[in-house]
Amino acid sequence: MALLMVMNWKMHPETLAQAKTLLTATRKYIPGVIVAVPHIFLTDLARRTRAGALAAQDGHWEKTGPHTGCVSMAQIRATRTQYVIVGHAERRMAGDTDEDVGRKVLSALSLGLKVVACVGEQSRDEQGEYLLYIQKQITNIIADVPKSQRAHITIAYEPIWAIGAEHPMEAHDMHQMVLFIRKILFESIGPSGRSIPILYGGALTAETLADMAQNGEVDGFLVGRASLDTAQLKEMGATLKAL
Numbered sequence: 392m393a394l395l396m397v398m399n400w401k402m403h404p405e406t407l408a409q410a411k412t413l414l415t416a417t418r419k420y421i422p423g424v425i426v427a428v429p430h431i432f433l434t435d436l437a438r439r440t441r442a443g444a445l446a447a448q449d450g451h452w453e454k455t456g457p458h459t460g461c462v463s464m465a466q467i468r469a470t471r472t473q474y475v476i477v478g479h480a481e482r483r484m485a486g487d488t489d490e491d492v493g494r495k496v497l498s499a500l501s502l503g504l505k506v507v508a509c510v511g512e513q514s515r516d517e518q519g520e521y522l523l524y525i526q527k528q529i530t531n532i533i534a535d536v537p538k539s540q541r542a543h544i545t546i547a548y549e550p551i552w553a554i555g556a557e558h559p560m561e562a563h564d565m566h567q568m569v570l571f572i573r574k575i576l577f578e579s580i581g582p583s584g585r586s587i588p589i590l591y592g593g594a595l596t597a598e599t600l601a602d603m604a605q606n607g608e609v610d611g612f613l614v615g616r617a618s619l620d621t622a623q624l625k626e627m628g629a630t631l632k633a634l
């Protein structure tokens with residue numbers, strides 16, 4: 392199965408013109424890509440792309456209301472965007488609790504959006520406490536999702552210590568984490584957990600993609616910095632083709 396590639400532009404680029412250029416290059420090199428762009432560009436970019444190519448980077452769970460600076464899942468849906476990232480580490484650091492993330496997941500799914508829900512520990516400890524932390528984050532995301540909507544969820548595992556770092560985690564360690572996440576999903580929702588895609592994110596580059604794809608047992612990637620660099624995009628596209 393083709394790997395699912397989700398690009399997370401975060402708060403880049405500065406202008407709509409730059410966003411259009413970057414989106415065109417991204418789609419040229421990586422067919423089937425999903426690009427998570429800043430809210431302000433969604434409306435314009437959604438007009439220029441096939442349905443399913445864009446994601447929002449976050450969304451509020453209420454449809455409308457007194458939430459200055461926020462954008463609702465309903466507003467995102469109205470732009471014809473089909474995906475939304477929820478629970479990214481940078482949103483959690485800005486205050487999103489597990490409970491907020493759970494509400495966002497349910498709101499997005501109920502409006503027909505597909506969700507990329509992020510989890511990841513701050514650091515690892517020898518006692519394995521971080522595994523309980525991941526378990527709690529995942530259970531919180533998945534437990535209340537109606538059965539009929541589970542197919543619209545993707546889990547992105549992004550250890551916070553790898554986001555923005557020099558190197559991604561080891562592919563072998565990711566393989567272990569995928570097994571662990573699969574076990575949690577199975578325990579929480581049964582066999583349907585098997586078909587939920589699991590992505591890796593954190594310092595992924597064109598150079599590290601092949602190893603992680605072949606040895607990490609992942610279903611795809613959530614890419615930050617490298618998604619802003621056309622040389623990286625081109626190389627990632629070539630690597631994906633050769634896999």
Ligand code: PGA
Nearest residue numbers: 554555593594595615616
């Ligand atoms: P990075 O970011 O690839 O720049 O480490 C990944 C992310 O935060 O999604």
